[in-house]
Amino acid sequence: MNKRMIVGTLSALALLAVAMPSHAQDTAPAKPTDITMKLAEWTMGMDMTPMKAKGAVMFNVENAGKYPHALAIEGKIGGKDFEISTAVLKPGEKTTLMVTLPAGTYTVYCPVGKHEAQGMKADLVIE
Ligand SMILES: [Cu+2]
Incomplete structure (x- = not known):
């Protein structure tokens, strides 16, 4: 194979890689941060x-x-109390919850029974 052809293809790819991020910023909406939680006894199971x-x-x-x-x-x-919760999930059930919160530290916990006191509690920091 011709060496010059390989170099030409590589530089075309490099140009594409440079051009793509600015294009994505112009058109794509802000992507939410995905956080996976596997709730269990007695953990919020964050990733x-x-x-x-x-x-x-x-x-x-x-x-x-x-x-x-x-x-x-x-x-x-x-200065006002805020709280939001998913429905109570049975073992094996899944759900999603999307929130947009102002900067601050929030408590993430399980509201069922005394699960919070048993360790199902964590901090969420919005920067
Ligand atoms: Cu629980």
Whole structure:
């Protein structure tokens, strides 16, 4: 094969790689941060510790335990109490919860029974 042809193809690919990010920024909406949580006894089962995000967060929640569990997010927005929760999930059930929160530290926990006190609790930092 001709050496010059290989060089030409490589530089064309390099140009494409440089051109693509700026194009993506112009057209693509801000992508939410994906956080996977496998709820179980007695953990929130995050794939990110500590949980940090900027902008929208998409929680992919699964009950990987033997008891019912849910995901709740609690904090203060503008000095007022804020709380949101998924439905209570049976073992094996999955759901998603998407939130866009102002910068701050929030508590993520399981609102079922005394699960929070048993360890189903974590911090979520929105930068
Ligand atoms: Cu629970």
